[in-house]
Amino acid sequence: MDLLTLLDPLMTSPLLYPLLAGLGSLDGVLPMIPSEAAILTAGVFAHTGAPSLLLVVVATALGVFIGDHLAYGLSRSVLGPRLINRSKYARRAVAVAGRQLDRRAGLLIVTSRFLPGGRVTMNAACGTARVPLSRFSPASAIAALAWAAYMAGLGYLGGAAFVENPLLGLAVGLALSFACGGIVELVRRWTARRAPRAAGAADPGRGRSPAAASRGQVGSRRVRRALVSATAAVAVLAAPAAAAATPKEADRVGMRSRLDDVVATGAVGALAEVRDEHGAWRATSGVAELGRTRAVPAGGRFRVGSITKTFVATVVLQLVAEGRLGLDDPVETWLPGVVPNGRRITVRHLLDHTSGLYDVVETLPMPPGPEFLDNRWRTWTATELVARALANPPTFEPPGSAYAYSNTGYLLLGQIIEKVTGRSYGDEIERRIIRPLGLTGTSLPGTWPRISGPHPHGYLPTLRDGETHLIDYTEMNPSMMGAAGEMISTTRDLNRFFAALLGGRLLPGHLLDEMRTPGVRGASYGLGLDWWDTSCGIRVYGNDGDALAYRSWSYSTEDLRRQVTVAVTPDFRGDPDHVVDAFLDQAFCG
Incomplete structure (x- = not known):
């Protein structure tokens, strides 16, 4: 009895599509669930004429969407961060996903599906950084459809080889999956390098979000004085570089000079927004990062x-x-x-x-x-x-x-x-x-x-x-x-x-x-x-x-x-x- 004969009862079972949805859902929470193999098997069914390929896509997309929101909700809860913090690998993976959020890459939540482990870590990063649900859900829906269509196509192509040789079919499916992931990563790195770095640029990947040892007013003047006296010998050179578009520029010269004085007195950088009868005026001084010349972003967080x-x-x-x-x-x-x-x-x-x-x-x-x-x-x-x-x-x-x-x-x-x-x-x-x-x-x-x-x-x-x-x-x-x-x-x-x-x-x-x-x-x-x-x-x-x-x-x-x-x-x-x-x-x- 060959493998296809063993799988024949599942091909005609009403549990097939819930099973595919469940596997797609689990893959959003646990990156070790082999969704590639699951959808590849579905491709075998589609190739041999049993289930509808469209239903495979719908069931998988629904499972992906649900799984995304389970991981997102878990990471927003008290339990989620504790689980992430217990694993050095998980902390690093979510941190990498967070840095990718910062880069403002297009359709990031969609493209992360095509990277090994990318889906679950991006879900966790979005939840931990508190990306609003109103922003996460539409992206997740698009991602779910794209991922399901990709996996169904992968399964259909791999299924042809699987019918002839199961090991060859699995090898074809995994090779296609990793090849696609590599292409997506190369494209994303290329777009990240070419992304504009203008100060105050909008960030489509912003989290709600998204703080160890400090607090507001963390500080009394006593703490501030202690920090200043402890570092009196630390020399930091940060050339003032005011930057902002202003109405009534002549009226702002004095304030711009004052902001430069703040940096000269004891700051790496400073930013301000003034609203008055002339409108809104923004200015910055100093640098965003020590050792670099990049100006403080006027709309920076x-x-x-x-x-x-x-x-x-x-x-x-x-x-x-x-x-x-x-x-x-x-x-x-x-x-x-x-x-x-x-x-x-x-x-x-x-x-x-x-x-x-x-x-x-x-x-x-x-x-x-x-x-x-x-x-x-x-x-x-x-x-x-x-x-x-x-x-x-x-x-x-x-x-x-x-x-x-x-x-x-x-x-x-x-x-x-x-x-x-x-x-x-x-x-x-x-x-x-x-x-x-x-x-x-x-x-x-x-x-x-x-x-x-x-x-x-x-x-x-x-x-x-x-x-x-x-x-x-x-x-x-x-x-x-x-x-x-x-x-x-x-x-x-x-x-x-x-x-x-x-x-x-x-x-x-x-x-x-x-x-x-x-x-x-x-x-x-x-x-x-x-x-x-x-x-x-x-x-x-x-x-x-x-x-x-x-x-x-x-x-x-x-x-x-x-x-x-x-x-x-x-x-x-x-x-x-x-x-x-x-x-x-x-x-x-x-």
């Missing part, structure tokens, strides 16, 4: 640190507006047994930093100590970080009596959002803010270490052999920052967000007023919102963030006539904060 808190606070206040959460709800109501004295600490206390909870950042190693790098790729959970903080006594008692900046409170707020909605704070920010406002350069990367799309590199000092050196810290696991500061964004998106927030598009008036009310007398921080007065007496609202390798500021006047967002990649020769303050002041008062 960066880690925004504590500006994330304003997004989190906005979601919390939206839940208050919906009657699902109360500002004066005790933390114990939503997170029973988690916080000592949780009956006396309210949601409001967490938002305005009057809870007295110990700041988790004070429990973590900081640069330039080499132990800081031990956590670079570690995945942290909010529960772990909160437990570290709560092992220490409160900074003051009772709650609400004083102000003390605490990232711990916002980690707890992220957990409360999930308790109230059943979805993560990242999904809620994406659903309620990022997608409605069209913030295409903004993402919450979760555990994804890369910054997708054009971006400047960030650096940190570290001690090695008794000397201080700068290391490239662009890539890191942002889970340590979590709801306190993991977000990635652009100057354009931050200006757009604060315009929507302060313009009343995201919150009702009374809650916006609450946001602008300090928790204690004399403070300048409300419910996730900061403010200060310029030299010309104008009060501006927004927030700033310190993600160690990146610092950012985003502020707007109350009437929204002027908005300014600045991001800096410090080199720690000096502290550029006072020069940034001068830039902001001139932008608002000039």
Whole structure:
């Protein structure tokens, strides 16, 4: 009895097409499932006249589409990144896929199907980098049809040889498969080399997404001063190279000069966007990467640190507006047994930093100590970080009596959002803010270490052999920052967000007023919102963030006539904060 005779019952079985769909689906999650052999067998059936080749294509395409979404959904969950991080091979494969996403290659999700292991790693990369489902699904549908048609054709051609000699048929099928994969890879490398590298170019492969050992406001001025003093001897030359198209160029000369001063004082690069009566003006200074001459991309992405808190606070206040959460709800109501004295600490206390909870950042190693790098790729959970903080006594008692900046409170707020909605704070920010406002350069990367799309590199000092050196810290696991500061964004998106927030598009008036009310007398921080007065007496609202390798500021006047967002990649020769303050002041008062 030959092989075809043994397979004959399957050829006429109604289980044939579900089996093909199942194999196609599994191949999207487990790269070792031999889909080539499965579809080659289907080609034998088609060649011998049993099943319909069109039905083979449909069944396989459906299975591929389902499998893609299973892998995508798994990698977006808490479990997915943990599974990826357990395997050195998986981490490398997903990282390679992420770099391919950055290159903006056409139909990347489609072409990845033709590379060995490419399909499952690209699905995982898209999910981990939080590529929006609205972008992933259409690409997956096209990919599924292309892949199914390719495999059916492969099976049909290989089937002819398989009928004569099964081993020859398998050899023909695998040879064709790898040959096609090689051709696709050569074409993709060629297009990647020819891809334009213009600053601020759009990135079709952007993830939602898509941060180890830092956090927003990671930093107090104390930490910043320590970093600067530790690296005073590090000489970094970064020639200022301002670049941007501007209306009323003559009116911008002063601000352009101020931005160059920021780089000269202590930064590798800087970028800014100013919106005023003349329109939107963008400028950059310095370089995107040490040792290279490439200018900072004007539309580049960066880690925004504590500006994330304003997004989190906005979601919390939206839940208050919906009657699902109360500002004066005790933390114990939503997170029973988690916080000592949780009956006396309210949601409001967490938002305005009057809870007295110990700041988790004070429990973590900081640069330039080499132990800081031990956590670079570690995945942290909010529960772990909160437990570290709560092992220490409160900074003051009772709650609400004083102000003390605490990232711990916002980690707890992220957990409360999930308790109230059943979805993560990242999904809620994406659903309620990022997608409605069209913030295409903004993402919450979760555990994804890369910054997708054009971006400047960030650096940190570290001690090695008794000397201080700068290391490239662009890539890191942002889970340590979590709801306190993991977000990635652009100057354009931050200006757009604060315009929507302060313009009343995201919150009702009374809650916006609450946001602008300090928790204690004399403070300048409300419910996730900061403010200060310029030299010309104008009060501006927004927030700033310190993600160690990146610092950012985003502020707007109350009437929204002027908005300014600045991001800096410090080199720690000096502290550029006072020069940034001068830039902001001139932008608002000039």
